[in-house]
Amino acid sequence: MAGHSQFKNIMHRKGRQDAARSKLFSKLAKEITVAAKMGMPDPAMNPRLRLAVQNAKSQSMPKDNIERAIKKAAGGDDENYEEIRYEGYGPGGVALIVEALTDNRNRTAGAVRAAFTKHGGALGETNSVSFMFDRVGEIVYPVEAGDADSVLEAAIEAGAEDVQSDAEGHTIICAFEELGDVSKALEDGLGEAKSVNPVWKPKTMTEVDEDKAGTLMKLIGALDDDDDVQNVYANFEVSEEVLERLTAA
Numbered sequence: 387m388a389g390h391s392q393f394k395n396i397m398h399r400k401g402r403q404d405a406a407r408s409k410l411f412s413k414l415a416k417e418i419t420v421a422a423k424m425g426m427p428d429p430a431m432n433p434r435l436r437l438a439v440q441n442a443k444s445q446s447m448p449k450d451n452i453e454r455a456i457k458k459a460a461g462g463d464d465e466n467y468e469e470i471r472y473e474g475y476g477p478g479g480v481a482l483i484v485e486a487l488t489d490n491r492n493r494t495a496g497a498v499r500a501a502f503t504k505h506g507g508a509l510g511e512t513n514s515v516s517f518m519f520d521r522v523g524e525i526v527y528p529v530e531a532g533d534a535d536s537v538l539e540a541a542i543e544a545g546a547e548d549v550q551s552d553a554e555g556h557t558i559i560c561a562f563e564e565l566g567d568v569s570k571a572l573e574d575g576l577g578e579a580k581s582v583n584p585v586w587k588p589k590t591m592t593e594v595d596e597d598k599a600g601t602l603m604k605l606i607g608a609l610d611d612d613d614d615v616q617n618v619y620a621n622f623e624v625s626e627e628v629l630e631r632l633t634a635a
Contacts, residue, residue: 409624410414414442415455416487420467422459433566437582444580465489472498473516476510476605478598480622481515483509483586486614494614501612507606507629508632517588522547523565525558525572526580537576544571555580559587588621596628603632 389610418438425432429439435456442452470482488494502509525546531537534551541549541558546567548559554592560568562584593600602622609618624632 404494409611409613410445410612411442411447411451414438414445414447414613415451415458416467417616418442418452418455419459419465420469420487422456427460437569440578441581441583444578455468470494471512471516473508473512473514473563474502474507475515476502476507476595476620476622477505477601478592478622480592480594480598480602480620481518481588483516483519483619484609485617486612487616488614490614496613497612497614498609500621501605501608505608506601507605511613516586518590519588519619521558521562522585522587523562523582524585524587524617525560525565525569527556527558527572527576528580529553531554531576538583540572540575544568544575546572583617585617586619590621591623592621594622594624595620596624596631599624599628599632 397523418435421432421435421438425435427435429436439452439456442455454510467487467489470486470488470491472486474482474484476482479580484498486494486498499509501507527537532540534556535548537551537558538549541630543562544558544560546558546560550559552556558568558572565582565584569579572579606618606620609615
């Protein structure tokens with residue numbers, strides 16, 4: 387287990403996701419609005435919007451909220467969001483990629499830089515760490531979708547590149563450009579996925595000790611809490627022993 391998925395696991399064990407539900411819905415709604423503005427407001431005709439709506443549903447976002455976010459784009463809303471990617475290093479030399487949607491570039495850049503500085507990191511230039519990651523599609527299914535063999539078979543037939551199954555579920559990796567086609571094929575065989583996202587997958591991992599991991603968690607948490615930040619990816623890993631201590635803290 388590693389990277390942003392390990393951070394999400396820590397937050398889940400602490401019960402933080404429940405407290406941040408409204409913030410999550412706000413980020414999902416922003417992605418839906420941006421996707422609808424960039425293409426057709428019909429999910430059937432707009433692959434990015436279809437994925438955004440699918441992810442919102444997987445997080446139990448109310449149908450009214452989803453429709454409102456789409457109508458906001460169709461109504462010619464004055465807010466114009468810009469997609470920005472920030473890159474840098476955190477404690478222990480861990481590489482981080484931060485994706486944001488913002489209507490104020492200066493505000494977001496200042497907040498991201500402040501988070502890095504406060505928690506022992508350093509913001510770098512664009513492409514300063516992205517070469518350490520692959521841009522891929524990630525499709526997550528719950529354990530109930532099937533056993534490891536059946537999910538693997540469905541993934542191979544759908545054109546996926548890799549599958550990782552454990553006690554928490556099934557994570558299917560495919561080429562970034564084929565995310566829409568693979569997710570559709572999987573849906574026909576396995577049902578609706580828990581999440582479907584383009585992600586930054588680390589090529590190599592950086593192991594960090596408990597002290598560095600604790601500070602890194604604070605940095606990722608601060609970034610994740612920012613309303614403009616949509617996603618945070620990191621190439622770190624910690625041992626199960628350290629993970630247990632961090633979740634108990």
